[in-house]
Amino acid sequence: xxxxxxxxxARDERVAIEHAIDRLxxxxxxxxxxxxxxxxxxELHRLDGGRVRDFIPVLVEHEAKERLRSEAVPLPLEQVxxxxxxxxxxxxxREDDPMERQRRGEHTGLLQGDAGGGR
Numbered sequence: 050x051x052x053x054x055x056x057x058x059a060r061d062e063r064v065a066i067e068h069a070i071d072r073l074x075x076x077x078x079x080x081x082x083x084x085x086x087x088x089x090x091x092e093l094h095r096l097d098g099g100r101v102r103d104f105i106p107v108l109v110e111h112e113a114k115e116r117l118r119s120e121a122v123p124l125p126l127e128q129v130x131x132x133x134x135x136x137x138x139x140x141x142x143r144e145d146d147p148m149e150r151q152r153r154g155e156h157t158g159l160l161q162g163d164a165g166g167g168r
Contacts, residue, residue, distance in 0.1 A: 058102060065106035066093060073113055079122040088113045 070089050074082045092112045096105050 062102055062105055066109060069106055069110035069113070073110065073117060076114070077117045077121045079124065080117055080120055084120070085113070085117065088116050092116075 066089060070082075070086055073089065074080075074085045077085065089109055092109045093105070095112075096108060099105060
């Protein structure tokens with residue numbers, strides 16, 4: 050394995066972690082970016098011993114998001130400009146993942162509250 054090939058997965062992981070930091074900083078605007086970076090770095094180091102690195106950025110982002118939820122100061126609804134204020138009010142301030150919103154819109158059935166089991 051060449052040095053360039055070995056460095057590529059590490060570089061890809063670092064880029065994915067940087068994108069995660071950007072997303073988290075945008076999602077939690079009341080938390081200082083340096084704090085977001087610190088939390089992501091701590092979560093990344095918790096997984097240092099992992100042999101399979103493919104999912105490390107996803108796992109790090111998930112754990113960091115959970116920690117940031119407990120630290121973030123909720124924004125007043127007047128300041129929320131993305132149109133999701135009503136949904137966040139329904140869910141106690143928790144913002145849904147875009148994939149979850151899509152899944153909820155595509156599927157119905159007993160588990161999604163459809164007593165008839167269909168559309």
